Ligand SMILES: NC(=O)C1=CN([C@@H]2O[C@H](COP(=O)(O)OP(=O)(O)OC[C@H]3O[C@@H](n4cnc5c(N)ncnc54)[C@H](OP(=O)(O)O)[C@@H]3O)[C@@H](O)[C@H]2O)C=CC1
């Protein structure tokens with residue numbers, strides 16, 4: 001099976017490599033074209049534009065940074081819309097808001113193509129090993145057709161109905177994750193400042209109800225100030241911001257998420273946006289110094 005992949009950031013690169021390893025032919029494109037070289041060395045071919053990738057492939061995936069990027073590769077010159085047509089499908093895995101997803105869906109379907117949104121839960125390592133959780137919505141026929149690829153990309157795919165439901169589910173999940181990371185960071189600071197050993201806190205947490213892959217996976221690195229990015233902090237802040245927008249539309253009060261958003265914004269203002277989202281710990285520490 002041949003598939004296209006637009007966007008070779010942390011996630012797009014890992015997903016492409018995994019597809020190649022599992023026998024898929026992959027046609028890649030990235031805004032910074034030089035990032036395609038490593039994929040070519042592993043057997044991928046390159047399209048000069050998103051449109052060229054769509055021309056070559058029946059199904060093309062997008063994995064872009066944010067709503068402006070996701071819209072740009074579809075609607076701008078050389079974009080997906082120039083070649084999408086009946087018989088071709090576009091699957092957007094970027095984390096975006098439901099409105100962005102709906103615009104892309106309308107654009108694709110207006111040209112006779114089919115659209116599926118498919119944001120993912122899970123980070124760099126699950127992407128490398130095909131263990132993502134895929135939150136799809138949109139055209140069921142495209143979901144069925146793409147199932148062989150989805151089964152390689154993820155350990156479980158959900159089909160959630162109409163376009164927008166995948167985006168909403170993803171934003172809710174990441175809003176929770178951002179709040180947990182923020183609260184965990186405050187707990188580490190509180191433990192240390194009140195005279196406890198934060199390493200012992202990790203041991204205690206790991207044995208109790210709060211134990212989670214997130215805390216187990218990130219805690220030791222955070223205590224070493226190691227924030228090598230799996231999930232960039234700027235994207236976590238974008239996700240909480242978009243989740244708060246969803247809250248606004250539905251008149252849902254989310255004071256905890258709003259507070260977490262402020263801390264992630266603070267972290268970005270400290271220049272931590274490209275580090276892992278666990279670097280919010282540094283912003284929490286900074287806030288204590290100021291108070
Ligand atoms: N990392 C993670 O753990 C996870 C991330 N996600 C989501 O997946 C998406 C990608 O994440 P990730 O791979 O980490 O992000 P990266 O920041 O590593 O990569 C972003 C990608 O988007 C491209 N891009 C940015 N702006 C534009 C633009 N204006 N036009 C075209 N391309 C653009 C970049 O191209 P270039 O190389 O030229 O800059 C790059 O390919 C995001 O929506 C993120 O929220 C979802 C689950 C997990």
Ligand SMILES: O=CCCC(=O)O
Pocket residue numbers: 095120121122123174231
């Ligand atoms: O959007 C990023 C999610 C990261 C994760 O689920 O670990």
